[in-house]
Amino acid sequence: TETYREFILQNKHLFQDKTVLDVGCGTGILSMFAAQAGAAVVYAVDNSEVIYKAIDIVRENKLQDKVVFIKGEVEQVSLPVDKVDIIISEWMGYFLLFESMLDTVLYARDKWLNDRTYVYPDVCSVSVVAVSCSEYWSDRVDYWSDVYGMCVCVCVCACVRVCVLQLLLM
Numbered sequence: 001t002e003t004y005r006e007f008i009l010q011n012k013h014l015f016q017d018k019t020v021l022d023v024g025c026g027t028g029i030l031s032m033f034a035a036q037a038g039a040a041v042v043y044a045v046d047n048s049e050v051i052y053k054a055i056d057i058v059r060e061n062k063l064q065d066k067v068v069f070i071k072g073e074v075e076q077v078s079l080p081v082d083k084v085d086i087i088i089s090e091w092m093g094y095f096l097l098f099e100s101m102l103d104t105v106l107y108a109r110d111k112w113l114n115d116r117t118y119v120y121p122d123v124c125s126v127s128v129v130a131v132s133c134s135e136y137w138s139d140r141v142d143y144w145s146d147v148y149g150m151c152v153c154v155c156v157c158a159c160v161r162v163c164v165l166q167l168l169l170m
Helices: 002-010 029-036 050-060 102-111 134-140 153-169
Strands: 019-023 041-046 067-071 086-088 118-120
Touching: 002 029, 019 029, 019 102, 029 041, 029 050, 029 067, 029 086, 041 050, 050 067, 086 102
Parallel strands: 019 041, 019 086, 041 067, 086 118
Antiparallel strands: none
16 A cells, blocks of 8 residues: 555646546545545545445545545446546455456446546566475475375365465465
């Protein structure tokens, strides 16, 4: 979130007097940054119940005149405008693969595209490195070859997927 804040507030010229769409706004933090950066209006869309907390948070920060909340799925809602200038979203999910909202952001881009619409962030990368953690592997994978004297190796495949993901997120 700090990186988003820095980008938005250090590039106020991009947001000044612009119409912004925050896809999957959650607590509304990106919407508030955009409002602070001078956006004319921010349409903050989210389908979860957290949007009601976001409304309170925006009011508490006295930005309710700049941020308009719309509850629903981006693919189902209507905006009060035909086009937006900027789309912001924390769309990546974790490791760029899980819980990603990229499809939703692309849908929003295609639906409300302005000739000069910008999507932020617009670039990301994944860095992968090989690791070895024999104790972790032994505790969670090798374990299945001798569970109270029984081999339950059929569980290894499912366990390996979980272990690898956990290692990546450590």
